Amino acid sequence: MTSTSVNHSTPITHPDRLAGRTAVVTGSTSGIGAAIARTLAGEGAHVVVSGRDAARGKGVVEEIRGAGGRADFVEADLAGSYEQLRAFTAQATSALGGRVDILVNNAGLYPATATEDLSDADLDAMLAVNLRAPHVLVGAMAPAMVERGSGVIINIGSWMAQVGSPFAAMYTATKAADEQLTRSWAAEYGPRGVRVNAVAPGVTLTPGNEAHRAQLDAMTAATPAGVVMRPDDIAQAVLYLASDAATMVHGITLYVDGGISGTRLN
Numbered sequence: 001m002t003s004t005s006v007n008h009s010t011p012i013t014h015p016d017r018l019a020g021r022t023a024v025v026t027g028s029t030s031g032i033g034a035a036i037a038r039t040l041a042g043e044g045a046h047v048v049v050s051g052r053d054a055a056r057g058k059g060v061v062e063e064i065r066g067a068g069g070r071a072d073f074v075e076a077d078l079a080g081s082y083e084q085l086r087a088f089t090a091q092a093t094s095a096l097g098g099r100v101d102i103l104v105n106n107a108g109l110y111p112a113t114a115t116e117d118l119s120d121a122d123l124d125a126m127l128a129v130n131l132r133a134p135h136v137l138v139g140a141m142a143p144a145m146v147e148r149g150s151g152v153i154i155n156i157g158s159w160m161a162q163v164g165s166p167f168a169a170m171y172t173a174t175k176a177a178d179e180q181l182t183r184s185w186a187a188e189y190g191p192r193g194v195r196v197n198a199v200a201p202g203v204t205l206t207p208g209n210e211a212h213r214a215q216l217d218a219m220t221a222a223t224p225a226g227v228v229m230r231p232d233d234i235a236q237a238v239l240y241l242a243s244d245a246a247t248m249v250h251g252i253t254l255y256v257d258g259g260i261s262g263t264r265l266n
Contacts, residue, residue, distance in 0.1 A: 017243045019044035022096035024141070026078060026133070027107025029056035031206035032156065035231030036104055036238050041069030043239060045102065048092045050076040072096075078107050078133035079125045085133060089140040099148075100141050102242050105134040105178075106156040112168045123170060130174035134181065142189055149193035152242050155182050156234070157200040159257040175200070179253050186251030195250055199237045202257025204229040222265045225258030 018040060028037040029051035041047045041064045049060045049071055057073040064071040072095040076088040093100055109126040111118060138153060145151025160168065161175040178198060185196040203219050205228045216228045237256045240246055255261055 016044040017239070017245075018102075021101040022046045022048075022099055023102035023104065023242070024048045024050065024092045024096070024100055024137075025104040025106055026050050026076065026137070028104075029053045029060060031208055032201060032204060032231045032234050033104075033106040034060045035235040036106060037071065038064055038067075038069075039232070039235035039239050040102065040104075040242065041071050042067070043243070045242075046070040046096055047072075048095050049073045050088070050092065051107070052077050079109075079128040082136060085136040086140055089137060093141070093144075100144065101150070102152045102154070103137060103141050104154045104156065104238060104242075105137065107133065108156065108158075108174075110168065110171050112171070114167060115169050118170060126170060126174060130171070131177055131181075134178065138181075138185060142185075142194055145194045146189060146192040151189075151194040153185060153189070153194060153196040154238055154241050155179075155196075155198040156238075157182075157198045157253055159200050159202045159255060159261040161200065161253075162255075162261040182253060183251045190250045195241075195246070197241045197246070197249055197251065198253040199234060199241065200253050200255045200257060200261075201234045202229045202255070202260045204231060204234060206231060220258055220260065223258040223260045224263055224265070227258070229256065229258060 023040045023045045025033055025037045025047060027033040028049045037047045037049050037060055049057050051057050054075055061071040061073045074092045074095055107129055109129045111122045134155060155178045157178045158175040160172045161179055165172055182196055182198040189196055203216050205216060220228050234256055237254050
């Protein structure tokens with residue numbers, strides 16, 4: 001198998017597909033979220049990087065700015081209170097000059113345990129971050145998009161929403177719920193100018209799971225792609241859905257998973 005390493009430094013090329021637009025990417029201090037933030041900034045968007053780790057978040061911002069892009073960091077604990085979530089919305093909107101054109105609900109928790117081993121605290125946190133936070137953020141940001149008659153919301157799901165798994169049952173259920181929210185929000189907001197879609201990554205190599213590389217390789221060996229996804233693979237799909245190229249795309253979940261959810265080769 002060809003080795004695939006985590007790409008930490010996507011070049012910023014400024015084709016300007018998103019010039020003049022603003023974006024909030026939750027959970028973007030590393031991994032898939034950071035790749036999405038770098039990619040949107042590289043296409044001209046002014047991006048808010050967010051997460052709990054200020055040092056990592058500011059590092060992503062410095063990388064974007066160093067490559068000529070625009071970005072600011074706004075700290076956010078998406079497992080916090082409703083008031084904290086709405087305060088984050090206000091802070092992020094202010095950092096972007098009073099306007100959010102693109103919201104990417106990327107942040108998510110993934111406790112991979114058996115049902116009986118999932119602690120009450122982990123269950124509460126996962127429901128808060130994976131479901132409550134996107135709902136509150138959309139409720140807070142979508143009305144201004146509707147008022148302007150334009151906006152894009154992209155939810156990050158998972159290939160595991162399509163299959164039964166002997167572990168992480170509640171995580172997969174939250175990702176299936178994210179897909180339903182995507183369809184419902186597309187119906188709710190699409191007629192008023194706001195496009196809502198989702199991207200479902202496959203097995204993706206990130207800094208957080210590099211120690212499990214052998215297991216990830218085994219999971220993807222029998223897929224059509226034959227290798228793990230990279231964060232940049234997911235970011236390019238988000239870019240497509242955020243851009244004018246996807247003007248007529250509403251309510252879909254785009255599976256960027258190397259074929260793992262739709263095929264079986266052995």
